[in-house]
Amino acid sequence: MKLLTIAVDAMGGDHGPDVVVPASLQALATHPDLRLILVGDESLLQKKIRQFRGALSDRLMIQHASQCVAMDESPATALRGKKDSSMRVSINLVKERRAEACVSAGNTGALMATARFVLKTLPGIDRPAIISTFPTITGARVRILDLGANVESTPEYLLQFAVMGSVLVSATENIPSPRVSVLNIGHEDIKGNELVRATSQLLTTTGIVNYTGYIEADHLFRGTTDVVVCDGFVGNVALKTTEGVAILIKNTLKREFNRNIFTKLAGLIALPVLKAVGRFMNPDLYNGATFIGLKGIVVKSHGGASIAAFARALEEARFQAEKNIQQRISDKVEQLLKNTSIGKAD
Secondary structure (H helix, E strand, C coil): CCCEEEEEECCCCCCCHHHHHHHHHHHHHHCCCEEEEEEECHHHHHHHHHHCCCCCECCEEEEECCECCCCCCCHHHHHHHCCCEHHHHHHHHHHCCCCCEEEECCCHHHHHHHHHHHHCECCCCCCCEEEEEEECCCCCEEEEECCCCCCCCCHHHHHHHHHHHHHHHHHHHCCCCCEEEEECCCCCCCCCCHHHHHHHHHHHHHCCCEEEEEECHHHCCCCCCCEEECCHHHHHHHHHHHHHHHHHHHHHHHHHHCCCHHHHHHHHHHHHHHHHHHHHHCHHHHCCEEEECECCEEEECCCCCCHHHHHHHHHHHHHHHHCCHHHHHHHHHHHHHCCCCCCCCC
16 A cells, blocks of 8 residues: 655644644544654654554654744744754655655744745746635535735736636546636626736636636635635635634624523524534634645645644645645646746746
8 A cells, every 4th residue: 555645744833742643643543545754853742642642653753853933933034044943844855755745733924935945836836825625505615715825916926826726626626627716896897906807807818717707705605616816915814704704603603592591492402503504614624725836735734723623634635645636736737837928927
C-alpha cells in the first residue's frame, strides 16, 4: 500500500500539540494509507503522543524544529527570522518531496508568505489565493476565493483565481464545467467598482471558465453557483461575517429556548431538528482552506480549531494528495493560460 505523507505543523494555532496530536492519531486510525510527520519540539511531541496513548511508528514520525511562529508575529519576521520554525520546516518537507502536503493552524499571513517563498507559484499564476468550502441550502457545496491572501487585487488576479477555483471544483466534485460567479453588490452590469466590472469583462471575453455573472452576498449559500471569486479583502469580510452570523443564530436559539419552562419544553420537542441543523452548519465539517496556486499542497486550519476540526483539515490535505489535485490544477492552468495574456500581471 502506497502511503500518503503529510507534514503537520504541530506547534501552530491557538492550542498547538494539545489539538494537533490527538487529531493526528485520529486521522491515522481512520486511514491506514496515511503517514504523518509531526514537526515541532521533539521532546514535547513525544510526551504528548504518550499522553494520548499513541506511539511513534513508520506512520507517525517527528521532525524536530527549534522555533515556533507566534500567532501575532509579522510575516516578515517569521520569514526572515524563523527559518527553523515548525511552519517553515513543514513547508520545506513538501518542497523536498518528503511530504505530499502540509497542514498548519498557524499564523495565516506568515504561512502564506513562507509557502509562497519556499514553494513558489504555478506557471502563469501571479498570486496564490485562499479557497474554502461552504454549505448551501441545496446540499451542494460552494467554494469561495480569495478569503484573505490578497487584500489588493487586479482583474488579472481574479481571472486566475476563477480558473484555479474552476479546475479544483471540477477535479473534486466531478463537475465538467463548474459555474463561476463574481461577488458584487448587485447583479446588474452597471453595479460594482472598477475591479469587479473589469474582472467580469475579462471572464466574459476570454471564455475560459463557465462564467455566470455577478452574485450578491445573500445568494452565496443558495446553491446557484459552484465557485465565487472576489478579492481577499472582500472575501475575508464575507467569511468573518458568516462566522459571526452563525454564532449569533446559535446563541439566540440557546437563549430563547432557555427563557422559561415552556420554551425549554419546546426546545426538547425541537431537539432532533436543532441537532440536524447544528450538524449541517457545524464549522468543524468545513475546516481546512487551501492555499491554491502554489507548487505544493498547503492546507490552513482555523487557528482555534478543535480536535475534530483539525482532523478535517488533515482529511482535506489527504484527499488532495490522493487525487493529485495540485498537479491536475497545474496541468490544467498551464494549458488554459499558455495561449492567453492573463498570466504574470505584475
